[in-house]
Amino acid sequence: MKIPVDIxxxxxxxxxxxxxxxxxxxxxxxxxDQPFVLRLLEVPAAMDALKGVLMExxxxxxxxxxxxxxxxxxxxxxxxxxxxxxxGAKPRGPGMERxxxxxxxxxxxxxxxxxxxxVASRNVKVLVTGNPANTNALxxxxxxxxxxxxxxxxxxxxxxxxxxxxxAEKCGVRSREIKNVAIWGNHxxxxxxxxHHAKVKGQDAxxxxxxxxxxxDFIPTVQQRGAAIIKARGQSxxxxxxxxxxxxxxxxxxxxxxxxxxxxxxxxxxSYGIEEGLVYSYPVTVNGGEISIVHGLDxxxxxxxxxxxxxxxxxxxxxxxxxxx
Ligand code: NAX
Numbered sequence: 001m002k003i004p005v006d007i008x009x010x011x012x013x014x015x016x017x018x019x020x021x022x023x024x025x026x027x028x029x030x031x032x033d034q035p036f037v038l039r040l041l042e043v044p045a046a047m048d049a050l051k052g053v054l055m056e057x058x059x060x061x062x063x064x065x066x067x068x069x070x071x072x073x074x075x076x077x078x079x080x081x082x083x084x085x086x087x088g089a090k091p092r093g094p095g096m097e098r099x100x101x102x103x104x105x106x107x108x109x110x111x112x113x114x115x116x117x118x119v120a121s122r123n124v125k126v127l128v129t130g131n132p133a134n135t136n137a138l139x140x141x142x143x144x145x146x147x148x149x150x151x152x153x154x155x156x157x158x159x160x161x162x163x164x165x166x167x168a169e170k171c172g173v174r175s176r177e178i179k180n181v182a183i184w185g186n187h188x189x190x191x192x193x194x195x196h197h198a199k200v201k202g203q204d205a206x207x208x209x210x211x212x213x214x215x216x217d218f219i220p221t222v223q224q225r226g227a228a229i230i231k232a233r234g235q236s237x238x239x240x241x242x243x244x245x246x247x248x249x250x251x252x253x254x255x256x257x258x259x260x261x262x263x264x265x266x267x268x269x270x271s272y273g274i275e276e277g278l279v280y281s282y283p284v285t286v287n288g289g290e291i292s293i294v295h296g297l298d299x300x301x302x303x304x305x306x307x308x309x310x311x312x313x314x315x316x317x318x319x320x321x322x323x324x325x
Contacts, residue, residue, distance in 0.1 A: 011088020012040035019242035041077035074115035089130025113143030154265035158244035185310025
């Protein structure tokens with residue numbers, strides 16, 4: 001048996017975590033021979049609910065789960081962690097502007113960034129899911145000067161999976177027959193789900209589905225999918241978000257498949273003309289735990305415009321929280 005690794009999950013009593021924790025604990029992330037300790041962070045008001053989650057985790061008697069630590073102190077939660085799923089965030093309340101949401105979440109992620117900086121493993125892999133995810137990741141990263149920026153990512157894997165699923169349904173194929181879809185930019189309605197490089201059973205996706213469906217149907221459906229789920233379910237996506245969080249971390253820890261890529265929001269190095277330092281979603285491959293942007297993709301005028309729109313939104317978000325960077 002390997003040495004146990006430490007995995008932190010924040011917002012551990014929330015609805016995404018309720019789907020995530022039981023799959024993590026069952027070994028869906030690191031496989032059947034990797035034991036681990038779960039370190040669960042919640043706000044004091046949710047500690048009772050977290051106790052219930054802990055009881056259920058214990059009642060599963062998972063063989064790989066060595067220990068569960070519950071806490072409301074980020075430094076305890078992140079102590080020597082190898083992986084951190086930052087899911088907890090404040091939802092937008094009634095009358096709250098986007099700016100207010102940015103502000104209150106910015107504070108959460110600056111505190112958590114500082115704590116990670118102090119106590120996490122120097123090679124920690126951090127996934128920010130809590131919204132606004134890209135900018136929250138930027139804040140956490142900026143508050144952790146002793147960790148490499150590459151330790152920080154934000155989640156666009158759910159958008160990536162949504163894009164695959166829409167295309168698979170349109171073409172009447174299985175999702176595993178789709179390769180090379182890409183999500184560019186922000187995890188928000190300005191994101192650009194791109195099919196210019198996508199393949200369906202090895203054929204160019206756009207030549208199969210046509211430009212009109214791509215522009216008028218596919219892009220808005222993927223961009224608005226989160227809102228459509230809230231409308232139908234009365235609550236935001238939870239199980240699919242947990243699934244995407246595991247997919248993101250699994251790809252990061254264990255690598256991407258040959259011939260395919262995934263989408264991750266990562267600190268931009270200026271690739272594709274995106275401002276350096278913004279946490280922007282790119283198509284990426286992973287090898288040996290290192291994330292690399294897929295280079296050399298042709299970007300036409302349509303794509304350029306969409307990529308710039310979502311970049312502009314990310315700059316605006318960053319400017320609204322500049323005092324915390
Ligand atoms: P819930 O409101 O069910 O759970 C959030 C939990 O976080 C709560 O239990 C709350 O007490 C806790 N929390 C708040 N502040 C905290 C802090 N400072 N430290 C630790 N815990 C804290 O939300 P849920 O549905 O689980 O969604 C969590 C976040 O994911 C939201 O911000 C949501 O918008 C975001 N999402 C992001 C997605 C993505 O693709 N990036 C998709 C799904 C989801 O919408």
